[in-house]
Amino acid sequence: MTDFSAVRSTYVQAAYAKTVQGERSTGTAAPDGKDFSQMVANAASQAIDNVREGDSMAMKGLTGQAGLQQVVEATMAMESTVQVSVAMRDKLVEAYQDIMRMPI
Numbered sequence: 192m193t194d195f196s197a198v199r200s201t202y203v204q205a206a207y208a209k210t211v212q213g214e215r216s217t218g219t220a221a222p223d224g225k226d227f228s229q230m231v232a233n234a235a236s237q238a239i240d241n242v243r244e245g246d247s248m249a250m251k252g253l254t255g256q257a258g259l260q261q262v263v264e265a266t267m268a269m270e271s272t273v274q275v276s277v278a279m280r281d282k283l284v285e286a287y288q289d290i291m292r293m294p295i
Contacts, residue, residue, distance in 0.1 A: 235276075238272045238275070238276050241268055241269060241272045242269050242272060242273065244265060244268075244269070245265040245266055245268060245269025245270075245272075246269070248261060248262055248265035248266070249262055249265065249266060
C-alpha cells in the first residue's frame with residue numbers, strides 16, 4: 192500500500208486509514224457498502240467545505256473578527272487541501288490518457 196505520510200490533509204489520512212482498516216477486517220475495500228464514487232464524492236465535498244472555511248476565516252481575519260493564528264491554520268489547511276486535490280486531478284487525467292492510448 193502507498194504511504195501517505197507526506198500528505199498533511201487529515202481528511203485524506205483518515206479516509207485512507209478507514210479504508211485500510213476495512214480491508215483488513217472484512218476483506219473488502221468498502222465495509223459500509225459505499226462504492227468508490229461515493230467515497231470520491233464525500234472527499235470532494237469535504238475539500239470544498241475546507242476551502243470555504245479557509246476563505247471565510249481569511250475574510251474574518253481581514254475584518255478583525257479572527258486571530259492571526261486561526262487565519263494561518265485555516266489557510267494552511269486550505270492550501271494542503273488544494274494541493275491534494277490538484278495532485279488527484281493530475282493522476283486521474285494521467286490515468287485517463289493512459290487508457291485512451293491503449294490499443295483496441
